Amino acid sequence: MQSRELPVEGWRKVVHFTDDAAGLSAIIAVHDATLGPGCGGCRIFPYPNFEAGLEDVKRLSRGMTYKNALGGIPFGGGKAVVFADPAKDKTPELLRAFGRAVDSLNGLYYTAEDSGVTEDDMAIIRSATTYAAGMESKGVGGNPSPFTAYGVWRGIQAAARFKFGAENLQGARTAILGVGAVGMELARLIHEQGGELIVADVNEAATAEARERFGAAIVAPEDAVAADVDIFSPCALDGSINAQTVDRLKAKIVAGAANNQLATPDMDAALHARGVLYAPDYVINAAGVISIGLEIIGQWSKEELSARIDQIGARLTEIFERGAEADRPTGAIADLMAQEVIAKGRKAA
Ligand code: NAD
Numbered sequence: 355m356q357s358r359e360l361p362v363e364g365w366r367k368v369v370h371f372t373d374d375a376a377g378l379s380a381i382i383a384v385h386d387a388t389l390g391p392g393c394g395g396c397r398i399f400p401y402p403n404f405e406a407g408l409e410d411v412k413r414l415s416r417g418m419t420y421k422n423a424l425g426g427i428p429f430g431g432g433k434a435v436v437f438a439d440p441a442k443d444k445t446p447e448l449l450r451a452f453g454r455a456v457d458s459l460n461g462l463y464y465t466a467e468d469s470g471v472t473e474d475d476m477a478i479i480r481s482a483t484t485y486a487a488g489m490e491s492k493g494v495g496g497n498p499s500p501f502t503a504y505g506v507w508r509g510i511q512a513a514a515r516f517k518f519g520a521e522n523l524q525g526a527r528t529a530i531l532g533v534g535a536v537g538m539e540l541a542r543l544i545h546e547q548g549g550e551l552i553v554a555d556v557n558e559a560a561t562a563e564a565r566e567r568f569g570a571a572i573v574a575p576e577d578a579v580a581a582d583v584d585i586f587s588p589c590a591l592d593g594s595i596n597a598q599t600v601d602r603l604k605a606k607i608v609a610g611a612a613n614n615q616l617a618t619p620d621m622d623a624a625l626h627a628r629g630v631l632y633a634p635d636y637v638i639n640a641a642g643v644i645s646i647g648l649e650i651i652g653q654w655s656k657e658e659l660s661a662r663i664d665q666i667g668a669r670l671t672e673i674f675e676r677g678a679e680a681d682r683p684t685g686a687i688a689d690l691m692a693q694e695v696i697a698k699g700r701k702a703a
Contacts, residue, residue: 355454362412366392366430367462369455376451377443378436381407383415384463385431389699391461392432393487393647394418395468396452396479400439411435417636418643420692423699424669425640426662427647432463440470446478453482461485466646487646498642503539505641505663506611509633510544510585512667513607516674517631518584524548529573529581529605532590533560536611536639540589541568554578555590579603586610593617595632600624609633622685626677633670634688640666 355373362368366384384392394415401407411433419431436452438444456465456479466487467476476488510528514520528544529552530537538560541551545568553564554575564570573581579594580602587610588594595608596617608615608630615635616622625632641663648654648662673691677684 355451355458357455357458360408365412365415367459368408368412369459371452371455371458373451373454376447377438377445378448378451378455379438380434380436380452380455381411382434382455382459382463383411383432384459385412385415385433386419386696387430387432387462388696388703389423389430390428391430391464391485392418393422393427393429393464393466393643393650394431394433395466396434396436396471397468398436398438398440398444398470400443401435401437404437407435407437419696420689421636421640421643422647423692423695424637424688425644425647426665426669427644428651429464429647432465433468434463434465436470438470444470444475449475449478450482453479453486456485457483459485464646464650487649497535498645499535500539501641501645501659501663502611502639503536503543504660505644505666506536506540506587506589506609506638507543508664508667509638509670510540510587510607510609512670513609513631513633513674514585516671517607522547525550526585527552527581527583528585528587529554529578529583530564530570530587530589531555531575531578531594531610532588532612533557533564533570534589537587537589538564540587540611541570545569552578552581552583581605588612588615595621595625597621597624600628603628603630605630607631607633609638610635611639613639616685619685622683626683631674632684634673634685637670637673637688638666 360368368383415433422429527550551570553570561572579599585607586605589611592614677687
């Protein structure tokens with residue numbers, strides 16, 4: 355195994371690891387470690403070149419700094435990328451070599467699942483390092499989707515309370531784009547509270563299931579953003595709020611599970627200018643990282659996790675209130691609050 359530290363300004367540590375025998379080329383980036391070790395998933399992806407992987411790991415590790423800070427867990431931001439095609443190149447040797455790379459940082463970085471990495475892969479990675487989450491076999495953690503859905507549901511309730519003064523979601527209309535693992539469970543929670551649903555998905559079986567179980571109306575994916583609803587909930591892919599869609603939006607709340615819902619940073623201000631309340635994605639969808647954080651510090655229980663997820667609603671309410679007071683977009687307020695949490699951690703250290 356060879357390692358080479360890359361000097362990247364503003365990052366605590368960025369290291370390129372190679373192990374030719376195992377076919378490993380990986381970058382681990384720890385953006386900020388003020389609140390604790392960098393924590394974030396490992397992505398296995400066939401990046402076209404080194405620069406593309408480096409840019410991705412920088413972007414993702416910085417995002418984890420903010421997400422972990424506002425998730426209320428004692429971790430900084432970290433992420434890893436492995437230059438490989440998960441469908442072709444993933445071998446036990448490669449995964450073990452990646453585990454050794456993580457281990458060589460002596461706890462500065464904790465790894466977890468991300469795209470291209472399965473629970474079985476995590477078990478192999480864990481055979482080479484203790485600095486890895488995903489210990490479902492020990493009865494903790496596990497599939498985060500139901501937790502994420504629960505957190506998004508709490509977030510939507512907080513947004514509806516703030517925007518409409520609504521006690522609950524009864525009679526509120528929500529359009530969910532993407533009824534997969536998270537979106538379908540979210541639909542169930544909204545339906546149980548008497549909310550009305552419109553769903554869209556490229557998978558027709560999924561929309562049919564939502565219609566059958568929750569009486570949801572179905573629209574085409576490209577029309578979900580323009581549905582005549584109170585709440586638009588992106589739960590499919592990145593970037594559903596963009597320069598083309600933002601003017602078609604009828605909902606007064608955007609709150610969903612998808613990562614990077616805003617295609618470009620200026621969409622934060624664009625939503626604010628249109629009077630749309632945006633629940634910042636990395637705050638509302640943080641249940642998965644909260645679960646991982648509790649697992650690593652040995653405090654995972656269903657009760658503790660539920661209590662922590664309930665705080666997502668309170669945290670969002672604070673963001674909404676501060677945004678309204680300062681007349682500033684909520685995404686910018688969330689970033690500011692994360693920076694405040696980190697600055698406080700720095701002072702305490
Ligand atoms: P999933 O793959 O189970 O569901 C995604 C759904 O979106 C699928 O039903 C898919 O058919 C649909 N979809 C894909 N492309 C679409 C398109 N162009 N138009 C309409 N529908 C489309 O994924 P998930 O676990 O439910 O996660 C949903 C989103 O939330 C993802 O962006 C994910 O990164 C994010 N997220 C998930 C979690 C989690 O715990 N699962 C945590 C944080 C963030």
